[in-house]
Amino acid sequence: MPIRSTHPHSARAARTASGLPVLATRLLPPLAALLLAACSSTPLPPWPAQSSGAPGAQPGRVVPRPLGSQPAMPQPQGAPVTQDEDGVTVTPLGATDAGQPPPVAEPATPRVSAVQAALDARYADPSVRYETPGLAAGRRAFTTNAELGQWLRQLAGARGSATHVQVLDFGRSQRGTPLQALVLTRAAGTDAAALDASQRPTVLLLGQQHGDEPASAEALLVLARELAPGGLLEPMLDALNVVIVPRANPDGAEAGQRLLADGSDLNRDHLALRSPEAQALARLVRNYRPIAIVDAHEYAVAGPFFEQFDALLRPDLMYAHATVPNQPEFMARAAREWYEQPMARALGTAGLTQDWYHAAGHSAVPRLDLGGIEADSARNVNGLKNAVSLMIASRGSDLDRQHLQRRVHTQVAALTSVLRSTIARAGDLESVRSYDVREAASQACRGQMTVRAQGTPLQRELLVLDPASAQERPLHLQADSPQQLRPLLSRARPCGYWLAPHAGAAVERLRMLGLQVLRVAEAGAVLADQYEPSGPGRGSQLQVTLRRNLMDVPASSYYVPLGQPLGNLAVAALEPDTDAGYLSLGVLNQLSDTARIMGNPSLIFEEMD
Structure with missing residues (x-):
């Protein structure tokens, strides 16, 4: 049934949750989670410094049940066992009579290198043993798909x-x-x-x-x-x-x-x-x-x-x-x-x-x-x-x-x-x-959005392991911090995106992600910024200019409103000059398959199944 929509958006009702004491696991020291009073969906309060416990909350505790023990390592037989200065186990060879050839020895077990011994000590097994099909003692294969099911x-x-x-x-x-x-x-x-x-x-x-x-x-x-x-x-x-x-x-x-x-x-x-x-x-x-x-x-x-x-x-x-x-x-x-x-x-x-x-x-x-x-x-x-x-x-x-x-x-x-x-x-x-x-949902039709960005340059001291000794040493390296992004290309945020009638593959994927997509029921016209190429390339190398005009919109084409909770996903997918966008990855075939709608459209839409 046709419906008229100018600025659709949807959001589920917020939920509330109360907690119970968190039980100790067999791995870590007991930690008690605090009971939380139920919170309603209201404007965001000042950033909480710590959770507030509900009255009467008590920490929970259980006694971990045994998981089994680590198999004992076989000890060398015969000669006394010593350790060299690197802590590597050494089994001395027995002396032979002068002038007599040494007895034929069994194939020797490869000697553990000092580096490997140091790594084994640094990354020692935990005090508990985990049990899955793939972790069974003597097992070479990891858990198979059949065993997992x-x-x-x-x-x-x-x-x-x-x-x-x-x-x-x-x-x-x-x-x-x-x-x-x-x-x-x-x-x-x-x-x-x-x-x-x-x-x-x-x-x-x-x-x-x-x-x-x-x-x-x-x-x-x-x-x-x-x-x-x-x-x-x-x-x-x-x-x-x-x-x-x-x-x-x-x-x-x-x-x-x-x-x-x-x-x-x-x-x-x-x-x-x-x-x-x-x-x-x-x-x-x-x-x-x-x-x-x-x-x-x-x-x-x-x-x-x-x-x-x-x-x-x-x-x-x-x-x-x-x-x-x-x-x-x-x-x-x-x-x-x-x-x-x-x-x-x-x-x-x-x-x-x-x-x-x-x-x-x-x-x-x-x-x-x-x-x-x-x-x-x-x-x-x-x-x-x-x-x-x-x-x-x-x-x-x-x-x-x-x-x-x-x-x-x-x-x-x-x-x-x-x-x-x-x-x-x-x-x-x-x-x-x-x-x-x-x-x-409220950002549609207003403000700026980032199309391409770069991390902030910094120098990082990193502790690594020397492959010759397994000892820690510092490295000083340049990096870009992804936690502090700097916009390289910004654009005005549109009200939504138009997609061509043959852009069904893109529509299907957007809906899998949870985005609302509307189908145009009757032809009309909208104020739009259309993309035009200004140079060769794809993805972040693509150069485009925007041309604003009144664009004819045919029936059976699509509209993706940005006034919805996942609007930023649509930005990531549909702006054409990004490396992960639908145009650069072939989900959209050509630049003219999409346009930016710059005003709330007065169009007739029909709901999709």
Whole structure:
């Protein structure tokens, strides 16, 4: 049925949440989360310095149950064992009779180098042992796709508590493997509407976008078990809902490769949504609307960084929140103060090192890369969805099974901290989201927006490990800080974007992301800025000029209003001179497929299915 619309927007009603005491885990010292009074969606109050506890809140505590012990290391037989000055175990050879040839020896076990011994000591296994199929003693393979599915189904089959657990087959990979999520909640049901009605915040935990980063999936299987009925973290579900995607790239995991089956990078496809994996994840986020999203990775210890700087990366964990132009300011601040800072303290208490994400830069001059600002990664795209969006990366994507228990331990400690932070800040988070939703919708037709940006230059002292000694040494490197962006190209914010009738692929992807798109029911005219090329190139190299005129709009074309909560996603996708935009990535075919609408259009629209 045709409807008349001049400035459409929509926003869900804000939710409130109250917390329960957070239980101690088997990993970290007991921490008590404070009870929060319910907060309504009102104008954003002064930035909270600390959460206020509800009367009578008491810290919770449980006694961790044993996880089993580490297998004892075999001791050398015969000759006495000593250690050299580097702490390396040495077994002396027995003396032989003079003039007699030495006996034929069994093949010697390779001697552990002093550097490796130092690394093993630095990254010692935790005092607990984690148990998943892929972490079994003597196992060479990581958890297979079949084992992962069986693990999730067994958890979903558990009974005897108020917790509901369901496996979601939310899509298929390029090779037809099910993409599976586990929903854990004490809401009335496990569908998105039930979780929303529970007035508890929802957290989405995402693992193994890159198939050669197995620790994230193993850690999420551990966390799923502990949140399920009978697990140590199950009481957290009195205060939040959790959706876990242990393995977003099952084809890559099966092949032991970083990329998807077609050779593309899933973590560069969260705006263009060209792969079925990215499309399925976008629909999952759209439907469940989590307040916090964590994308768990592993990073290579050596790799390009070693080749460029002759040094090994050091932290047990690196982290970064979304760093993308036009991101809601308060959600970025919430990520820093309410999530990253408590996570750093929790990791430090557990004896684990941490730092902001860093890697070797890609320029000819040696530089440090502190994280991208393009709207293509899960971290940055989800940061434009009015949610706290974090990326964590434990060390070791190039270590195979070396230090695997510690890598999983690091991930579990960081992810548990995220759950605690969500409970402790539930009311504050919903207030911030409510404010950001209204602010994003109100910016249509006014002010400026950033099309291209650059980080602020800085010099960073970085502690690395010397590959010859495994000792720490400092590096001083130039970098651009993605946390402090400088606009390179700004434009007036339009009221919305027009899309040509044949731009159905772009429309479909925008709707998967959660954007409202309207179809023009009757031809009309609108005031528009049309793009015209002023030079060659694509993406950020494309040069365009804007020509304002009264543009005829045909029926069956489309209008994407910016007066909606996810309007900044439309900016990222539809401005043509960005590297991650739909024109540069081929979702739109030509520059004339879109235009900027500079006044509220008086058009007749029809709702889309």
